[in-house]
Amino acid sequence: MQEMEQKREGLEEYAVVLDYLPTGRSSSIKSEPLVQLLGEQRFTLLEAVAKDSDIRTGTRVYIGKGERDKISLIKGRLSYSELTEGAKNELMPAIYAIIKQNEKHFVELFNTASPLNIRMHSLELLPGIGKKHLAAILDAREDKSFESFEDITKRVSLLQDPVKLLAERVIIELKGDSRFYILTRPSFHHDV
Numbered sequence: 001m002q003e004m005e006q007k008r009e010g011l012e013e014y015a016v017v018l019d020y021l022p023t024g025r026s027s028s029i030k031s032e033p034l035v036q037l038l039g040e041q042r043f044t045l046l047e048a049v050a051k052d053s054d055i056r057t058g059t060r061v062y063i064g065k066g067e068r069d070k071i072s073l074i075k076g077r078l079s080y081s082e083l084t085e086g087a088k089n090e091l092m093p094a095i096y097a098i099i100k101q102n103e104k105h106f107v108e109l110f111n112t113a114s115p116l117n118i119r120m121h122s123l124e125l126l127p128g129i130g131k132k133h134l135a136a137i138l139d140a141r142e143d144k145s146f147e148s149f150e151d152i153t154k155r156v157s158l159l160q161d162p163v164k165l166l167a168e169r170v171i172i173e174l175k176g177d178s179r180f181y182i183l184t185r186p187s188f189h190h191d192v
Contacts, residue, residue: 012039013064015046016094018087020055035071036078036087037063038094040102043170043184045078057090079187080175091174095167103149106166110137110152111145113182122182126165127172133159 015037024034033050040060048063051072055061061070083091099106113122121134129137133156140146140155149162166183173184 011064012041012044012046013062014040014060015044015063016040016098017055017057017059017061018090018094019057019084020050021084022053034075035061036083037061038091038098039063040098043095043098043174045080045083045174045187047075047078047082049073049075057086058094077187092167092171095170096163099163099166099170106162107146107148107152109166109182110162111141116180122180125169125178125180125182127168128160128165 017035018038019036021034021036023031033053033055035048035050035055037046037048038044039046046063048071051068051070055070059070062068063071063074080088110123115121116125121138123129123134123137124131136156136159137152140152146152146155152162153159170183172178173181174187176187
């Protein structure tokens with residue numbers, strides 16, 4: 001029941017640790033162990049207080065409502081520019097892992113994506129997908145729904161790695177460099 005509520009509210013349940021700051025930020029008044037996180041559901045960037053020092057970069061942690069074993073408090077959302085350099089370096093591998101673990105969900109995006117307006121389709125927001133790739137994707141999915149990333153690559157000639165395209169799009173959205181958000185929740189404050 002609680003899991004359904006969190007999904008409905010768009011809250012993240014699990015996140016990947018991008019960086020661990022044992023004494024917090026240098027600009028902080030209070031010294032506390034902080035972690036920078038990437039939510040698994042909507043790629044939300046978060047900062048949280050860690051319960052102990054036994055937390056490693058790349059670790060999957062529970063951040064939902066209820067008892068948490070590694071995280072004591074979610075401090076709030078972060079913008080891309082607020083990430084540490086270490087967190088920025090871990091971001092792309094974390095995004096890749098999340099997309100690959102949820103392949104069915106992201107393949108379904110290729111099967112169900114629709115036009116944004118009369119001139120642009122949502123799939124064109126993925127880097128490297130222009131009118132020719134879009135036409136090939138739409139034709140292929142009309143014949144039969146895609147079943148995997150490998151299936152997309154086989155049936156749509158010259159299409160780059162779909163996981164890479166999705167991951168690059170997530171980075172664009174996290175940086176706030178877009179009018180449209182198809183994979184993430186827009187940040188409260190855009191990076192300048």
